[in-house]
Amino acid sequence: MTHSFAFEHWASTHQVRAEQVLARALPGEETLPERLHAAMRYAVLGGGKRVRALLCYAAAELAGTTADSADAGAAAVELIHAFSLVHDDMPCMDDDDLRRGKPSCHKQYDDATALLVGDALQSLAFTCLAETQVPQALKQVQLLAHATGSRGMCGGQSIDLQSTGKTLTRSALETMHQYKTGALIRAATLLGAYSADKTETSLVNLLDQYSRNMGLAFQVVDDILDATADTQTLGKTAGKDALQEKSTYVSLLGIEEANTLVQSLYQQSLQLLAGFGTEADALRGIARFICERQF
Template sequence: MTQPPFVFDHWASAHQQRVEEVLSRTLPSEGTLPGHLHEAMRYAVLGGGKRVRALLSYAAAELAGASPIAADASAAAVELIHAFSLVHDDMPCMDDDDLRRGKPSCHKQYDDATALLVGDALQSQAFECLASTSAPQALKQVQVLATATGSRGMCGGQSIDLQSTGKLLSREALQTMHQYKTGALIEAAALLGAYAADHTHQQLITTLEQYSQHMGLAFQVVDDILDATADTQTLGKTAGKDALQEKSTYVSLLGLEEAKALVNTLYAQTLQLLASFGPQADPLRGIAKFICERPF
């Protein structure tokens, strides 16, 4: 029987809905003590976002042959970490943004202390999510996510970003910062999905690492382009903040047209990387197209 053609929008919509339901079940209810904290956690996580990292985790899990239940834990864990990072990133001591995903940031909806605790609790919840599975490679998943989250990953990248505000960075320094701040969690998302399978071939891990490095960089370049060109309503967060805070970006460093050309190059390289995988890699191709062709 002939398989129907793959439609990325349908696949993405189904998996976005799936991870939303998983996250809703995973997060404590508002009726569970302490209710105020649990309400704020659910506010920060549910009902918004493109779920790119969850989609990437699901795509890698399907390519590796993982069960849907094991894939759910990986997708939920990476989204919980991402939500924690956004809550903390928006706080006045960090990037100080009043909007996130088109609604008041967590610290604006509640208060600074609650937002701080929300981020802490979401981070713990992510590791509980992974550790609660019976997946044979769960310990490896915990290690991957911990490394991507900590000082050698996302938190380290945020630290470099804060120390670099107002300074002109070289292209190499800028790329290193974003490999930590953005790329590490994107790579972790893919690897978590792959390690959700009972066994994972090293060739697949290597390919996913290379894919994620391309997509992590492309994601950041597109973000820089959108910050410079889109409005606040389109972004769902305050537009033009990079320029106001005198941050080095790919647009300020390369110029708008060269930044766009870099995204196109990364997309072409990614498609070439996946060429030998056939239709099973269509979700990964769709994610790459979505990341690189967000309207700018």
């Protein structure tokens, strides 16, 4: 990454942009049904790192298009992510009372409202993509649908639930997380690439590998933080993996080897971007943030 590139400023600017795009996309609290819409806004706005939106904007830059073109993809992937968190926190899933430093949606409202919030956010995500003027919008819809469904995020969550209390092999653990976490991170990146009028296959393949590395790194760091950070720092309940007897990269590899894996994935991602100039600086910065984050 060039010394002239200030990643923190770039990230802050695009986080604000994503928040504004999401605020416009979500129905107002005064719109019928008011309680549902208030709960949707509660679940989406005012929190989160917006890593998936940042990946979308950064990949769009590398593909040579504008942030305007990437807005719909950034909003859509954040809405899907928020939907997944709302459902994941519910008593029938991971049963967590805290998310992003505040009560989970089902605690702030109720279980039935939280269930409907997730359903409505998923629908709204695809509405955002369907209403854009991006020439490759159909590819974006197909990509996000696949990443969200049984062969992506939902499938990974199902495997996770079935695996609780069991010891997974490293291969099985990686497969689960490439579904549960990696699929949406991959989708976020490729949504940005497909925000351009046309996207070269070689660029799609490169970003595919970059995003797979980042999806795995994100999960390994999550496992490390769950084992080492406190609840206040994380904004969610710490130590739940061990409490629920889940297989993690920490339980499988130990802290030191898990950290080594993260650094290897980071270096691989930088190498993938080595042939690009400043247009890839944002992707380099995101890779560093993902691999070095403390929350």
